[in-house]
């Protein structure tokens with residue numbers, strides 16, 4: 141049975157691109173945004189010029205700033221930055237949304253302090269609703285151009301996984317399914333830290349050998365921490381692990397890689413963040429992953445160095461030197 145009313149929480153680039161996928165399957169969407177001025181502009185111009193310029197929004201996109209308007213939805217995508225997920229999920233839970241409605245988290249992050257994944261936060265707010273996740277190598281800029289993209293949909297319930305797969309499958313968007321919700325989310329969240337690090341390597345002009353070594357050791361670190369936090373090793377070797385790690389470390393569209401490159405060139409984090417209107421989740425995730433690693437006693441040299449860099453206690457060259465001169469060990 142297909143979904144009839146789809147709501148999207150978050151009017152940024154990824155929310156817009158996912159609405160475009162659903163439009164290709166003739167599914168209209170109601171997109172909620174928290175910024176009334178932005179929503180008014182997008183509605184009037186049929187373009188999300190702040191987050192995804194140059195893409196004309198189809199007529200099947202509808203916008204609102206009232207969460208209550210989503211109460212009729214049988215599928216709601218949560219696509220805000222991770223720092224806003226708890227607040228919007230709590231607010232959504234006070235609407236008349238049905239306990240049958242499926243909540244699909246498309247956000248990449250881990251909550252600071254609690255170490256909770258986004259789907260766990262959503263499940264706390266919606267204990268009776270099915271909660272699913274969507275992640276994988278998928279830059280919004282390419283999805284709206286209908287460039288072939290494959291992602292993973294995760295849910296504990298097989299019927300929901302299949303329904304979501306049918307809903308999102310198009311001639312350019314290929315969803316795989318998996319039961320490993322934790323692994324899918326952890327791969328998508330942790331890779332952003334390593335994309336920052338790959339950007340630093342680019343900014344320092346350290347070359348291809350260095351970047352290949354960094355990404356390979358990043359995957360080892362991602363798997364070590366991800367398995368300790370409840371994900372399956374095979375999932376990290378798939379689209380939402382190594383797939384997303386690769387695209388984010390190499391893509392010209394990656395905001396995390398771009399932040400890292402500017403750090404590598406010597407800019408201050410506060411100045412970089414102030415100059416961007418989009419989210420780079422690797423910054424907060426560096427801190428939440430560091431906290432999780434300490435709690436579980438997992439060795440995370442790259443995450444530790446990235447934290448020192450973001451804190452301003454280590455310079456980019458020092459971070460690179462610290463990593464290459466670590467205690468010798470077996471691979």
Ligand SMILES: NC(=O)C1=CN([C@@H]2O[C@H](COP(=O)(O)OP(=O)(O)OC[C@H]3O[C@@H](n4cnc5c(N)ncnc54)[C@H](O)[C@@H]3O)[C@@H](O)[C@H]2O)C=CC1
Pocket residue numbers: 150151152153154155173174175191219220221222223224228246247248249278279280281417418419421
């Ligand atoms: N852009 C992409 O290609 C992809 C992004 N993602 C993930 O999707 C999530 C959202 O990212 P984007 O759409 O790219 O971000 P974005 O920076 O393009 O847009 C974020 C949206 O959230 C809104 N927002 C900001 N603070 C808010 C708050 N406190 N409450 C409610 N709304 C708020 C902004 O106004 C904006 O509409 C992130 O976790 C990101 O890692 C995942 C896959 C691809």
Ligand SMILES: O=C(CO)COP(=O)(O)O
Pocket residue numbers: 248276277278279335384387388393394395396397419420421
């Ligand atoms: O998660 C993403 C692609 O899969 C988006 O990465 P950035 O946030 O670095 O642009």
